[in-house]
Amino acid sequence: MYDVDAVRRDFPVLERTVGEFPLTYLDSANTSQKPRRVVETMAQHLLLHNANVARAMHLLGSEATEAYEGARAKVAAFVGARRPEEIVFTKNASEALNLAAYTLGSGLRPGDEVVISVMEHHSNIVPWQLACERSGATLRWFDVTDEGRLDLERAEREGLINERTRVVSLTWVSNVVGTVNPIARIAEQAHAVGATMVVDGSQAVPQLPVSVSALGADLVAFTGHKMLGPTGVGVLWGRYDLLAELPPFLGGGEMIEVVRMSGSTFAPPPHRFEAGTPPIAEAVGLGAAIDYLTVLGMDAVAAHEQEITRYALGALRGIEGLRILGPTEAIDRGGAISFVLDGVHPHDIMQLLDARGVAIRGGHHCARPLHERLGVQSSTRASGYLYTTEEEIDRLAEALVFTRDFFAGRMASGSGTARRRAAREEARRLRGAQPTQPDQTRTEVGA
Amino acid sequence: MTAGPDVNELYQEIILDHYREKHHAGLRDPFQSEVHHVNPTCGDELTLRVHLDGDTIDDVSYDALGCSISQASTSVMTDLVIGRTVDESMALFDEFRHMMHGQGRVQPDEDRLEDGIAFAGVAQFPARVKCALLGWSALRDALVRAGAEVPDNESEM
Numbered sequence: 034m035y036d037v038d039a040v041r042r043d044f045p046v047l048e049r050t051v052g053e054f055p056l057t058y059l060d061s062a063n064t065s066q067k068p069r070r071v072v073e074t075m076a077q078h079l080l081l082h083n084a085n086v087a088r089a090m091h092l093l094g095s096e097a098t099e100a101y102e103g104a105r106a107k108v109a110a111f112v113g114a115r116r117p118e119e120i121v122f123t124k125n126a127s128e129a130l131n132l133a134a135y136t137l138g139s140g141l142r143p144g145d146e147v148v149i150s151v152m153e154h155h156s157n158i159v160p161w162q163l164a165c166e167r168s169g170a171t172l173r174w175f176d177v178t179d180e181g182r183l184d185l186e187r188a189e190r191e192g193l194i195n196e197r198t199r200v201v202s203l204t205w206v207s208n209v210v211g212t213v214n215p216i217a218r219i220a221e222q223a224h225a226v227g228a229t230m231v232v233d234g235s236q237a238v239p240q241l242p243v244s245v246s247a248l249g250a251d252l253v254a255f256t257g258h259k260m261l262g263p264t265g266v267g268v269l270w271g272r273y274d275l276l277a278e279l280p281p282f283l284g285g286g287e288m289i290e291v292v293r294m295s296g297s298t299f300a301p302p303p304h305r306f307e308a309g310t311p312p313i314a315e316a317v318g319l320g321a322a323i324d325y326l327t328v329l330g331m332d333a334v335a336a337h338e339q340e341i342t343r344y345a346l347g348a349l350r351g352i353e354g355l356r357i358l359g360p361t362e363a364i365d366r367g368g369a370i371s372f373v374l375d376g377v378h379p380h381d382i383m384q385l386l387d388a389r390g391v392a393i394r395g396g397h398h399c400a401r402p403l404h405e406r407l408g409v410q411s412s413t414r415a416s417g418y419l420y421t422t423e424e425e426i427d428r429l430a431e432a433l434v435f436t437r438d439f440f441a442g443r444m445a446s447g448s449g450t451a452r453r454r455a456a457r458e459e460a461r462r463l464r465g466a467q468p469t470q471p472d473q474t475r476t477e478v479g480a
Numbered sequence: 481m482t483a484g485p486d487v488n489e490l491y492q493e494i495i496l497d498h499y500r501e502k503h504h505a506g507l508r509d510p511f512q513s514e515v516h517h518v519n520p521t522c523g524d525e526l527t528l529r530v531h532l533d534g535d536t537i538d539d540v541s542y543d544a545l546g547c548s549i550s551q552a553s554t555s556v557m558t559d560l561v562i563g564r565t566v567d568e569s570m571a572l573f574d575e576f577r578h579m580m581h582g583q584g585r586v587q588p589d590e591d592r593l594e595d596g597i598a599f600a601g602v603a604q605f606p607a608r609v610k611c612a613l614l615g616w617s618a619l620r621d622a623l624v625r626a627g628a629e630v631p632d633n634e635s636e637m
């Protein structure tokens with residue numbers, strides 16, 4: 034039995050209050066909170082085992098190297114990689130996707146096609162736009178249905194994936210509408226035409242049991258801070274033989290074999306892609322996060338996520354004036370739930386919820402094209418994680434009803450400032466009668 | 481743990497009045513310049529036009545998508561600047577900006593800023609200051625593009 038209360042005790046931040054309200058953290062798709070164990074492991078590493086990796090040969094150097102390479106092995110086992118060398122540490126998912134786009138992009142020619150989707154995070158759009166601009170390749174994309182699922186029929190009809198396709202890069206789980214995409218099926222189509230399948234696993238790896246080998250993808254990017262780890266470390270998993278074919282991304286220390294002034298040769302993967310001193314303590318922290326997730330069990334984490342998502346969808350569906358974007362049932366659906374509330378802008382929702390201790394996100398969540406496609410300018414997103422309780426979802430729902438009524442009440446009420454405005458309008462009319470006001474002295478304010 | 485500033489100070493009646501009934505909204509002709517400004521963190525978007533008659537701002541018209549703070553601030557701004565000279569308007573922008581960066585400690589002059597004083601409370605919400613300044617920044621940019629002489633004081637932003 035999954036004991037969410039026991040889990041919560043490992044996250045001191047969840048005990049905070051905001052004024053009279055308990056903190057309700059529902060912004061985990063943005064970044065997750067960290068358990069004590071992760072922070073303590075990092076502190077321990079920095080306080081007692083700190084040295085640079087690979088190049089320092091002394092005792093501390095070998096301890097640090099062991100810790101860093103040990104973290105790589107943990108990540109490899111966690112995602113079902115065939116060997117640790119398939120794990121490249123980056124600073125986040127964005128860098129991992131840029132690495133993929135840059136290195137795969139170097140092989141693109143005019144006439145080649147890269148396929149993404151309209152539901153991507155900007156991190157899986159912009160690097161491909163840049164790669165296409167540099168190479169002259171064409172960027173194409175999957176549309177989504179009104180329900181926020183990939184429009185596979187339309188893609189089929191339009192021959193989206195075809196013999197010109199070189200790369201298909203898709204998010205596994207949407208960070209806005211939560212959709213879980215059929216990666217294995219699309220990877221099969223991509224491979225059938227000889228294309229490389231890249232997956233943005235930023236929202237999937239924290240929530241789902243993952244086996245990259247079974248997924249059918251060639252490269253998978255994800256980010257440490259959304260899976261209980263610290264900021265500053267991300268991962269690109271790659272099939273080893275593919276990584277071995279790819280050119281370097283960033284140049285510098287540690288990624289080389291031999292450097293001569295006339296040219297250099299490069300280290301094999303993963304070090305070829307890890308120029309300079311890597312995020313050592315952060316990787317160690319990510320290793321601790323993975324230990325934590327492994328003890329809980331990813332099946333249990335996924336089941337809890339499903340349960341909370343189902344509960345939250347139910348609670349939100351019950352709020353009049355609220356419309357959920359994307360799938361409204363917890364089927365093939367991750368934990369991010371975005372919605373719009375009649376008459377209240379997401380920024381204002383965020384503010385009122387924040388005042389009641391409920392932390393959510395308002396805006397376009399780095400997915401402006403998806404919002405445009407769904408016909409909304411921005412949205413509000415609630416996202417729970419392995420520490421989220423039904424009680425917190427109740428507080429979210431309550432705060433949303435409060436917010437809706439707060440604005441509805443004030444927007445409907447007669448103008449309390451009418452009198453003051455009438456007086457001003459009179460003043461303005463008078464000013465209009467003498468438009469030049471030559472005698473008005475300008476107040477000088479601090480430049 | 482602190483409760484943070486009171487949201488009721490943020491959502492003053494004056495602000496919600498302007499949000500409900502935006503003054504001078506809509507895009508109108510004639511105009512000498514049109515600008516499009518966005519707040520990339522939250523996606524608020526504003527298209528704004530100005531028409532000058534000599535030194536005087538004859539009209540400011542706009543089309544905006546955004547939160548109550550950015551919409552109301554733009555509405556209040558149009559009340560303040562239409563009919564005023566460019567210099568006077570930019571002096572008001574200075575005062576308004578000074579208030580917005582004052583973390584709630586700057587006592588605004590109601591005779592000068594009129595409904596704009598309601599935004600003094602926004603100054604306590606650093607994440608929202610940008611919202612309140614969106615319209616003003618767009619106006620300044622539009623005036624520059626319309627060829628007006630605008631004092632160079634961007635450094636305070």
Ligand SMILES: Cc1ncc(COP(=O)(O)O)c(C=O)c1O
Nearest residue numbers: 125126127154156208235236256
């Ligand atoms: C789907 C998706 N892709 C990519 C990213 C980028 O992650 P990061 O900011 O850590 O690079 C995020 C998170 O913001 C995301 O949700």
